[in-house]
Amino acid sequence: xxxxxxxxxxxGTLVDVEQRTNTEELPGLIAELRGYGVRFGLNSNRAIxxxxxxxxxxxxxxxxILENGAYIMETLDTTPIPTQTLIAHVxxxxxxxxxxxxxxxxxxxxxxxxxxTDLISNRTFQMGKRFYMNRFRKFSAxxxxxxxxxxxxxxxxxxxHELNRSFVELRHSLHAVxxxxxxxxxxxxxGIDKGTGLAFLRLRVPHTMIIAIGDGSGDVTLRSYxxxxxxxxxxxxxxxxxxxxxxxxxxxxxxxxxLKKYIRALL
Numbered sequence: 001x002x003x004x005x006x007x008x009x010x011x012g013t014l015v016d017v018e019q020r021t022n023t024e025e026l027p028g029l030i031a032e033l034r035g036y037g038v039r040f041g042l043n044s045n046r047a048i049x050x051x052x053x054x055x056x057x058x059x060x061x062x063x064x065i066l067e068n069g070a071y072i073m074e075t076l077d078t079t080p081i082p083t084q085t086l087i088a089h090v091x092x093x094x095x096x097x098x099x100x101x102x103x104x105x106x107x108x109x110x111x112x113x114x115x116x117t118d119l120i121s122n123r124t125f126q127m128g129k130r131f132y133m134n135r136f137r138k139f140s141a142x143x144x145x146x147x148x149x150x151x152x153x154x155x156x157x158x159x160x161h162e163l164n165r166s167f168v169e170l171r172h173s174l175h176a177v178x179x180x181x182x183x184x185x186x187x188x189x190x191g192i193d194k195g196t197g198l199a200f201l202r203l204r205v206p207h208t209m210i211i212a213i214g215d216g217s218g219d220v221t222l223r224s225y226x227x228x229x230x231x232x233x234x235x236x237x238x239x240x241x242x243x244x245x246x247x248x249x250x251x252x253x254x255x256x257x258x259l260k261k262y263i264r265a266l267l
Contacts, residue, residue: 002209004266006033006259007043007065007198007222009214010054012181013232014252017151019121021252029259030059036267041065043194045186045218047136050117052076068188068218069197070139083200084192093172094141094163094187095133101162102131116144120182125149131159141187151183160185180236181216195221211263213255214239230258 008014015021030040040058042051043065051064055076062075071080095113102109109129116134119125125132125146134142145155156178163176163185176187202210202225211228212219215235223229223242231243232254240246245262247254 002207003037003039003205004209004211004263005039005041005063005205006263007041007210007212007226008058008060008255009212009216009219010042010044010046010051012215012234012251013213013255014054014058016251017120017182018123019117022250023253023256025256026252027057027059029256033259033263033267034059034061038263038267039063043198043212043214043219043222044068045140045142045188045194046117047134047138048073048076048080049115049136050134053117063201065194065197065201067137067140068186069193069195069200070189072197072201083197090139090174090187090189091133091137091141094143094174097163097166097170097172098131098133098141098143098159101159101166105158105162116142120144139189139192143185143187144182153178153180153183156183156185163187177217179216193221194218195223195225198222198225209266213258215251228262230262232258 040060041063042060045068047067064073069083071082073080099111102111106129109131111131113135114132116132127148129147132144160176160178167174173189174187175190176185178185209227212222212226213230215232220239228244231239231246232251233247234250247257249257
């Protein structure tokens with residue numbers, strides 16, 4: 001049988017904003033399919049430190065495409081392999097611009113670097129106007145906010161707009177995007193995304209069937225690089241329009257549904 005690798009997205013696909021699943025069935029199903037030789041990895045904008053708990057939680061062995069295609073790891077224990085020449089200190093550049101933008105937009109707000117996944121999981125956000133940069137990322141950035149405990153999409157959109165305006169003025173080759181999932185803002189290097197990361201990995205496994213399951217805009221870039229692309233019910237319309245199949249179930253239940261219907265059929 002041809003080797004199969006299934007790449008899963010994390011936020012909005014495996015877990016919700018609060019890092020919760022909507023079914024406990026997935027780890028057992030993944031273990032069953034791994035018994036038939038199917039490999040499971042992650043293609044995510046998260047850094048390795050934030051991926052380790054998810055990989056262990058669901059029983060994923062790799063490979064892993066991380067920070068929106070910036071690097072790959074065959075397993076959690078291997079050395080990261082850059083997919084192309086990377087800009088050093090991206091997170092430091094972003095923090096400097098973020099502080100300038102926030103000072104202009106929300107002068108009474110506080111900015112800090114933090115383990116944002118832990119903050120979200122344990123709901124330990126402090127009150128007031130606060131912005132949190134994920135402290136693990138090196139070649140990209142992820143910015144969360146809580147205004148008196150609440151997240152707002154209009155704030156994320158305003159921040160992304162101001163960051164991009166500043167990047168242009170400073171001639172930084174960076175681009176910010178506001179995401180509906182969690183009202184977060186991510187900053188990446190143009191030309192590096194989930195698709196280019198997968199293209200790099202494909203060169204290393206040329207005779208492998210690659211399947212992806214996701215929900216967001218980053219997963220749209222995978223269409224040209226995968227054999228099959230599936231979407232969960234809560235996926236954005238752009239992904240649903242190009243997917244080979246769309247589950248009627250959201251998030252984790254949707255992943256279970258797709259694996260049962262389409263991956264089992266390949267074995």
